[in-house]
Amino acid sequence: MKTAKENSYLAEVSGLSAGYGAHPVLRDIGFRVEPGSRIGVLGPNGGGKTTLFRVLLGELAPLEGSVTVRTRCGVVPQTERSRLDYPVSALDVALMGTLGRVSWWRRPGRDERRRALGALDEVGLRDLADRQFGELSGGQRQRVLVARALVQDARLLLLDEPFSGLDGPSSERLGSLLGRLSSEGRGLMISTHDIEQVRGWDMVLCLNQRQVAFGKPSETLTRPVIEATYGPQVVVIEGDGTREASAILPPQHHDRGR
């Protein structure tokens, strides 16, 4: 891994407050994304993870504080129902990544198609390029959206609960893909509810309407921090005496799937 230099960060946030209308949903957020790091973003639904992503993407202006994003930012969102019915193939979705680079009035040419196919190859879905997006499995859809971000040449990727709903093998495939991407020097911010998964990554950001903690998992993921982040949802499983494992009660998904 490259040594992180002072001035090589991908994005930096300091003193950030953001929200909709008069009341901020997030307060006092400050962190930095170094190239090649996987940052797990933990926090309850409604705790501000999606808001933070929107600010980083430039969709939402901060109420206070500063946001510096020095590279193209790609987002891998959750797949809503309406997206499943879209008349697009996996390749079409990957090609959407070329939107910013090719002027509107030009059709995507051979170059763009090659890039898109290459990106699909990187995520292991080259032979499903012509399949309808809606017909792919959950894990495959996530990877197609990652491919879209790769086509954009985004050095910073924001992934919104990409592992939710995935079975073991798909999860592993996605996890190793993300590992590969970070070793290429990209920065990844991955929101998740899986604490144990985050322990394997480089940094963790705990959000609960404010920044509870930011740092290396080994130092940061202590019981007080987890409880401050998740409150009453935390369940602690007594380990074998040397270590406690904590798990989070299944998050309420009733406000998803809209």
Place this chain on the structure above:
Amino acid sequence: MVFEPWTQGIMQRALAEVALLGLVGGALGCWIVFYELSYSAESLAHALFPGLVIASLTGLPLLLGAGIGVTVAAVAVAILGRAPEIGRDTSVAVVISALFGFGVVLALSPASPPGLQGLLFGDVLGVSNLDLLLAAVLAVVVLVSLRLLHRQLLAVGFDRTTARSIGADPRLADIALLVLIGLATVVAVQGLGNLLVVAVLVGPAATARLLVRRMAPMMVLASLLAVLAGVAGLYLSYYAGTAGGASVAGCMVVLYLISLSVNALLRWKRKADGATAPGALGFAPGPSGGGRDV
């Protein structure tokens, strides 16, 4: 001058009709607005149209026509569940247009008697005592139903997903509202016509919502506003000679727009003055609490 219009039988009956449709529209309208069913209410009113036309042509009571219309619409909407690719709103729009078009073909074809225009725009000055009696009966049915269903509707509208756990039934609420909107449409269509019925179903309730936060007072206020606006419309029609139904509908819409503007102006002024908490004229939150997925 104030009492002159009401000396005539026509106007007296029109007043009674307006009072009835105002009561029903205002009260039911609060639920339509709460459940965010404005578009569905309009669609349903349009979907009933062929039923009303057929009833009118064959001499059957309008209520029967409305009943058939509601059933057909419900069946159509159920079948539409089979088309996930095009989205529910689009499917509904398609079926409504088809049904409405069919109704228009029937209503406006030369073989049909003229005056079916009345079904489209209302004929508030032409209601008979029999019409009023029917409307009164339906109004009572609707109001009593709303009274009985009040807590169910409140629970389901507030939080659909947890409603079952407290003993409420979302499906019952949906069906009840569907039927009640159908009945209210029959009451209102005589005065306002199929195209303008939505004015009374949504206008006074939306206005009341800007002023009052709790449901029961809102329903009372909405009914009151509806009747007042209706009376104003009748005055307008009498003195300015404008079309009856359109005048009543127009007054309801104008009332809402005025209230909305005043509300917006006050909120803007409050923001400029630096205040934080909304006062009595505060904007009432929607059923989802205006919450966003953060």
Place this chain on the structure above:
Amino acid sequence: MFETIFGPFALPFVQRGLTEVLFLSVGAGLLGTWIVLRGLAFYSHAVGMAAFPGLVLADGLGFAAPIGAFFTAVFFAGGLERLSRGKKSGHDSLTALVLVGMVALGVILASDVFFSGSNIDTLLFGSLLVIGRWDVVFAAATSAAALVATLVFGRVWLATGFDPESARSLGVRHGLPDIVLLLLISLSITSALSAAGAILVTTLFVVPAATTRLFVRRMLPWQLSSIALVAAEGVLGLWLSVQTNAPPGAAIAMLAGAIFILALLTRRSSLAGPPEPPSIQGDQNRKILAPFPKNY
């Protein structure tokens, strides 16, 4: 028998109507797919209805109908967009009420200001007799504009509809493409008003595209088949209108709707989407405003 079937097509006003419909079919077919894809059915319906008082004004004051129609339609669309920026809930009540207000205004204007009450049916449901040469030219022009705009903005429209939240990060930095789409829809609908009337004009746009979508799964075939179906239903609808003496808007709506229902019932369910349980779709009308970046 030959005479009864093809007789109507010999009449000059019917021929003009046919030409108009055929020109319209390109715009209506293309924009219909975008309307269905982006959930703009209600917006289109609203534009048609909002045009009604404009039509009455034009009819009463004696200027060209499309101008009056377009004016009120844009006024409505612009006003709606502006008003919706501020509030999130209460949006659909406002829209419904503004619409019904427009209809009431149109009725009052027609029956009590201009005394053109007898024309109301024509304005609401269309008539072959009022289609003039300029209507046909206008229809051709808007269809051409729709074609060009699709070629230029199609990819952006597709990507924005697919994932509005990511639009900005993909490089769609301002609302211009979507404004163009909404404007173009207003324009096209205006051009179809004389034939189909204010209330049912959207059926020409929405229903054929929805019908073909049941069978076709990629954009280009969908667009082409929609254009073809609009043409077919338009021609057949006009014929029906002449035979039954019903207004063309109503005849087309009825026909298109019947074909849609038939298609829905007869297609095989294997073409349906993945076996996930359908969630309740949110109000798609609000989605027209989602692509506009919040700090635009």
